[in-house]
Amino acid sequence: MISLPDAFKKFKSNLELNEKERTNASKRQIEVRKYLDQDFQIDRSFLTGSYARWTKSKPLKDVDIFFVLGKDEEHYRSKHPDEVLTAFYNSLVDAYGNDAVTKQGRSVGVDFGVVVDSADNTDYRVVSVDAVPAFVKGNNFEIPNNATGQWMGTNPEIHAAKAVAAHQAYGNEWKGLVRMVKYWNQNPRHGEKPIKPSFLIEVMAMQCLYGGWSGTHDREIQAFFATLRDRIDEDWPDPAGLGAPVSDRMDSAMIARAQSILNQANRDIATAINFSRQGKNGEALSAWRNFFGPKFPLS
Numbered sequence: 001m002i003s004l005p006d007a008f009k010k011f012k013s014n015l016e017l018n019e020k021e022r023t024n025a026s027k028r029q030i031e032v033r034k035y036l037d038q039d040f041q042i043d044r045s046f047l048t049g050s051y052a053r054w055t056k057s058k059p060l061k062d063v064d065i066f067f068v069l070g071k072d073e074e075h076y077r078s079k080h081p082d083e084v085l086t087a088f089y090n091s092l093v094d095a096y097g098n099d100a101v102t103k104q105g106r107s108v109g110v111d112f113g114v115v116v117d118s119a120d121n122t123d124y125r126v127v128s129v130d131a132v133p134a135f136v137k138g139n140n141f142e143i144p145n146n147a148t149g150q151w152m153g154t155n156p157e158i159h160a161a162k163a164v165a166a167h168q169a170y171g172n173e174w175k176g177l178v179r180m181v182k183y184w185n186q187n188p189r190h191g192e193k194p195i196k197p198s199f200l201i202e203v204m205a206m207q208c209l210y211g212g213w214s215g216t217h218d219r220e221i222q223a224f225f226a227t228l229r230d231r232i233d234e235d236w237p238d239p240a241g242l243g244a245p246v247s248d249r250m251d252s253a254m255i256a257r258a259q260s261i262l263n264q265a266n267r268d269i270a271t272a273i274n275f276s277r278q279g280k281n282g283e284a285l286s287a288w289r290n291f292f293g294p295k296f297p298l299s
């Protein structure tokens with residue numbers, strides 16, 4: 001039987017991006033860019049968000065691609081952000097069809113119709129991407145935000161630098177742990193994701209995972225889930241200090257629901273840790289598997 005520390009190591013690597021997935025993501029970026037190039041003047045595009053920071057969980061859904069628009073598209077900046085999102089939507093519907101394309105608050109989603117199997121595998125393919133129209137603004141970017149009807153500042157480099165700093169301060173285990181907690185968050189057992197957006201988990205981890213890495217995943221996860229429960233009701237600003245508060249999608253009903261799910265999670269973690277304390281490794285493995293989902297290995 002696999003030991004618990006080895007199971008966590010394997011779990012961490014199961015949630016890591018591999019070469020085939022990165023090749024597929026690049027291919028999809030080029031493909032979406034090719035379609036958008038027909039309708040927009042795009043200066044450059046790049047894969048970003050959690051994907052680029054190695055904090056994306058599996059399966060690879062909603063991989064963010066920034067499309068940095070050029071001079072010919074400047075007129076959109078003085079318009080409601082919905083205009084450029086609608087224009088992106090129309091362009092991508094022409095390419096991929098109605099069913100595959102969704103207009104969202106800050107991006108347009110494209111679903112590639114990839115099947116996710118019962119073990120959360122996709123044969124190394126990206127399920128969907130979020131195409132984000134962006135303009136350069138000084139050292140930062142401006143992206144649409146339909147929730148406020150305004151353009152919103154953002155800076156992926158600052159987010160990436162903060163993630164790297166947190167990772168290093170935490171024995172290089174921070175990104176792996178963030179991926180695990182994001183994987184827990186999207187477990188279908190919860191129905192809707194309890195914590196929205198999942199970027200909020202990463203933002204909370206930037207501040208809450210400190211004091212170094214103690215050496216065991218189960219204890220670190222226990223401490224982080226206790227903090228998630230205690231502090232999910234706080235305001236969490238954009239770590240770069242530019243965009244809307246990252247916690248602004250959690251209204252009081254969503255917070256109450258998240259707290260109750262997090263309370264249960266804390267109880268489940270205590271049970272799993274108790275099994276280990278009693279030397280019941282098999283039971284501990286199954287408890288963590290139920291907690292996280294099929295990417296947590298039993299062998």
Ligand SMILES: Nc1ncnc2c1ncn2[C@@H]1O[C@H](COP(=O)(O)OP(=O)(O)OP(=O)(O)O)[C@@H](O)[C@H]1O
Pocket residue numbers: 048049050051055056057061062063064153154155156159197198199202238242243244245246
């Ligand atoms: N409120 C915000 N203010 C500024 N930048 C933001 C804000 N929310 C998200 N971003 C930036 O946009 C990126 C994409 O947002 P998204 O919600 O997809 O998060 P994510 O980190 O990619 O998480 P996920 O793994 O769920 O895709 C984030 O990684 C972050 O860099």
Ligand SMILES: [Mg+2]
Pocket residue numbers: 049050051062063064
């Ligand atoms: Mg994303």
